[in-house]
Amino acid sequence: MSSIKINNLSFAYESGGKLILKDINTEIGDGEFVCILGQSGCGKSTLLRLLAGLETATEGEILNDGEVIGNPSLNKGVVFQDYGLFPWMTAGENIMLALKQKFPKRNKKELKEIAINMIKAVGLDEAVYKKLPKELSGGMKQRCAIAQAFSIDPPILLMDEPFGALDAVTRARLQDLIRELWAQEEKKKTVFFVTHDVDEALLLANRILVLGQSPSHIIYDVTIPEEQHPTRDTLFENMEMMKLRMTLINQINKDVTTHI
Known part of the structure; x- marks a missing residue:
């Protein structure tokens, strides 16, 4: 099983230092494909490192099937941007x-x-x-x-902007590949995919979590039913997805504006 529960999670790199993440609470079901979306510097990669066991929470906890995530383990696969x-x-x-x-x-x-x-x-x-x-x-x-x-x-796959350094054509091919690999598995992995690209999140995820500016928390959480999931060909033709796209962009922009 690979469900995740995050309880009152806060994190700072130094004891008593500035919080990067603050009071994050959410539950992720077994086999969900989750995109963690937000502006650069909002703590997306930090959250992924906590999920991987590479960092330890300052406050709160992350549970994997009821057990606190500790050190890195082989039940979590990690793909970074630098390969x-x-x-x-x-x-x-x-x-x-x-x-x-x-x-x-x-x-x-x-x-x-x-x-x-x-x-x-x-x-x-x-x-x-x-x-x-x-x-x-x-x-x-x-x-x-x-x-x-x-x-x-691994039952859990963590991906930190893995296609960010690639050209547009290669990026599109690998987006399709990772979605296809996930979808074709009888026992789907729980995937956490960090991105700052709204369109990438819509193409890949069936759940999107938007993080606000640091100290970051979840400012928007939406589930996309599989039967409504857009393809590359239909993304800009699907009115519901276009409404969601604008909602996601507005949520991010509104949060940025309040922190200026």
Whole structure:
């Protein structure tokens, strides 16, 4: 199971320092695709690091199926904007490293087969397995990072603006890929995806949380039923989605204005 409950969460990087997050409360159901939306500097990445166990709450708690999230673990896959691949290891070796940690009792041949199948699943050629990150384009490296995260089959997937540094075409392809990988799974992962792009949030999520300016809290929370979810072709033709798009933009702009 991979439900998340956040209770009265506040966070500052130093004891007694300025709060980055303040009094965040929400519950995320098992298998939801959640986009955390907001302006740069509002604490989106900080919240993701807390969910990953990379930071500890100053006040409050985050529960995963009733247990407090502690240190990082293999039940949470993380994809960062900078790809997170060790440059001295091939793409395949990077994926194998995660697999060996998650499945220590499986033999190397079986794990390599999983790695290659995942490389193919993200639209790359099997030959990428033997290539170093420096031999790959940004889009290819990000596909490898996605393959690495999905290969260990974590119930929770955390993604921190993973497509922010990519060109528009590659970004669109990877948005479609991650949504397709999530949707086709019989047992869907609970996904937290950080973005400052309203259109990206609408294309990917079935739940959107908008964070306000620091010290940040949730200023808007909306669920998009799967049957109403827009595609890339219908996003700007769907009047309900256009109304929601304007609501999200207005919520962010209104919050920014009150902090000027």
